[in-house]
Amino acid sequence: MEYILMIIGAVLVNNIILVQFLGICPFLGVSSKVNTALGMGAAVTFVMALATLVTSALQKYVLVPLNITFLQTIVFILVIASLVQMVEIMLKKMSPSLYKALGVYLPLITTNCAVLGIAIKVTEQPLIAAHGFSIIDSTIYSVAIAIGFTLAIVIFAGLREQMELVDIPKGMKGVPIALITAGILAMAFMGFNGLVPLP
Amino acid sequence: MSKVKILTKGFFKENPSLILVLGMCPTLAVTTSVNNAIGMGAATTFVLLMSNLIISLLKNVIPDKVRIPCFIVIIATFVSIVDLIIQGFVPALSESLGVFIPLIVVNCIVLGRAEAFASKNGVIDSILDGLGMGIGFTISLILVAAVREILGAGSFMGFQFIPSDYNILIFVLAPGAFLVLGFIMALMRHIINRVTEKRKNKMCAAK
Amino acid sequence: MAQKKEASLIKLVVVLTAIALVAGLALTGVYxxxxxxxxxxxxEKKDKALHDVLPGFSGNIADTVISIDGEDVTVHKAINADGSLFGVGVETFTKKAFAGRFDLMVGFDDDGVILNTEVIKAGETPGLGDKINKSKSDFAKQFNGQDPAEYKLQVSKDGGDVDAITAATISSRAYCDAVQRAYNVFKIVKEAHHE
Known part of the structure; x- marks a missing residue:
């Protein structure tokens, strides 16, 4: 039950893009087509789960015991950057078809603040109060967050595909109208407020 | 390019967040109040300045293959330094900016300037570029924050001048961030379009 | 050719290690x-909060730690010159907040009447939940001077006596939860003091 609440909270109520403002760059950059948005979502889910697993293990067994949590930022970003590289190399060798589908998005993920943001956020307070800081909880939470990311970016891409055909003022074209659409989408997501208690 | 131009191009013409559309996350997230915007702008400017300085100094030492990891380490170091300083001396700011201070590391502006400018240019030019981009970023943050704070909270830099019963709450909430930034960007583009059109017309007339 | 490649690999490693080392050292220094x-x-922040929730007191403060709901809560007992209890400042918390958790300092007088409450650390939504701060709204002031023995620490929607912040019921409930926890701690402390 706790996990179900946590997942609903992460996907809908605390949506990473529309509520927490993380990962806006890919949200605006890779959302002109539904297919590419799905690809980006899959890549982010994969990397985010892996990265959170590794960084929360590092936090629990290395940074906290050695009392060097002030190195958190630098360690986490290095882990994420090297993970992304590793995933890229492994995908290339093991599953060329998947690499073809996700490959172009992978380098972009290093500078996707969603991955680092969630890695840091899960270390700040326990996700399920009774468990304390738990690596398993963190990883499940990161997958749920990534699903929320995919949901938002796919809905948004669908809206943008329709918008291509609309006649709007010249200055509004492109990013500005996309932002305003995102604002209206964010209003819709506000409706989920209070649905579940947040971690 | 003249030194003045390197400094000032980030203010308007190549404004990192309003024109180049970089560093969107902090522009949306921390602009609930002007004070936050100034704090975030100052922190980012410091990181930009220092990382541009160090990277332009080391540009001949760093091998091309590992340049991105090296840049990331250098940037992350300065971000952590800023984080510690803010925690120590401006704790209220550290609370309101929260996770967005460490996230300066992945702000595309910083890595973008390191890659596109500091790794190719001299020390002084790089400092000016970092400073200019940082100030440009700060200006756009303040612009968005001012609109949101005045409309949404009825105050400016914490000074309340519209009673809270008459505030339009939506502007300090998440959707307001998207709406305000969208309209400001559209306005900027409209102005730039107008100016270039006028210039073109003048040139045609001169011919 | 092969040799040159090897040399550059060593250079890669050396440069990267050197930069990481310098970065680590610099950070340790700044830390x-x-x-x-x-x-x-x-x-300082806690001291100021404690001073604000125990207005008019300037004497000895004895700190004790009490375990409640699985967490340790620090209690500051303000003791008059004659050894009687002036009041108690409790560093309380809630986990029901919109942003997960926030920390409050709540001051009680000897009889358990709430003197004042102060937010120590909170990350509630700007414009909504952050109205728990006294600088943003008068919400927190309604607790002052109330005795939780007869004042029901729940929002009026749940049948209590507290007027919730408009559109921020969760934050208001969490505030009541934290104050209630502080009162529970106060009762334990008071009993222990009189024994």
Missing amino acids: ALTKGPIELSQK
Whole structure:
């Protein structure tokens, strides 16, 4: 039950893009087509789960015991950057078809603040109060967050595909109208407020 | 390019967040109040300045293959330094900016300037570029924050001048961030379009 | 050719290690320098909050730690010159907040009447939940002078006596939860003091 609440909270109520403002760059950059948005979502889910697993293990067994949590930022970003590289190399060798589908998005993920943001956020307070800081909880939470990311970016891409055909003022074209659409989408997501208690 | 131009191009013409559309996350997230915007702008400017300085100094030492990891380490170091300083001396700011201070590391502006400018240019030019981009970023943050704070909270830099019963709450909430930034960007583009059109017309007339 | 490649690989490793090492050293240095001020600013904040929730008191304060709901809560007992209890400042918390958790300092007088409440650390939504701060709204002021023995620490929607912040019921409920926890701690402390 706790996990179900946590997942609903992460996907809908605390949506990473529309509520927490993380990962806006890919949200605006890779959302002109539904297919590419799905690809980006899959890549982010994969990397985010892996990265959170590794960084929360590092936090629990290395940074906290050695009392060097002030190195958190630098360690986490290095882990994420090297993970992304590793995933890229492994995908290339093991599953060329998947690499073809996700490959172009992978380098972009290093500078996707969603991955680092969630890695840091899960270390700040326990996700399920009774468990304390738990690596398993963190990883499940990161997958749920990534699903929320995919949901938002796919809905948004669908809206943008329709918008291509609309006649709007010249200055509004492109990013500005996309932002305003995102604002209206964010209003819709506000409706989920209070649905579940947040971690 | 003249030194003045390197400094000032980030203010308007190549404004990192309003024109180049970089560093969107902090522009949306921390602009609930002007004070936050100034704090975030100052922190980012410091990181930009220092990382541009160090990277332009080391540009001949760093091998091309590992340049991105090296840049990331250098940037992350300065971000952590800023984080510690803010925690120590401006704790209220550290609370309101929260996770967005460490996230300066992945702000595309910083890595973008390191890659596109500091790794190719001299020390002084790089400092000016970092400073200019940082100030440009700060200006756009303040612009968005001012609109949101005045409309949404009825105050400016914490000074309340519209009673809270008459505030339009939506502007300090998440959707307001998207709406305000969208309209400001559209306005900027409209102005730039107008100016270039006028210039073109003048040139045609001169011919 | 092969040799040249090897040399460049060594250079790669050397440069990367050197940069990481210098970065680590620099950070450790800055950490050592800022450690004092960080701790000091946190202590100052708590001291100020304690001073605000026990208005008019300037004497001995004895700190004790009490375990409640699986967490340790620090209690500051303000003791008059004659040994009687002036009041108690409780560093309480809630986990029901919109942003997960926030920390409050709540002051009670000897009889358990709430003197004042102060937010120590909170990350509630700007414009909504952050109205728990006294600088943003009068919400927190309604607790002052109330005795939780007869004043029901719940929002009026749940049948209590507290007027919730408009559109921020969760934050208001969490505030009541934290104050209630502080009162429970106060009762334990008071009993222990009189024994």
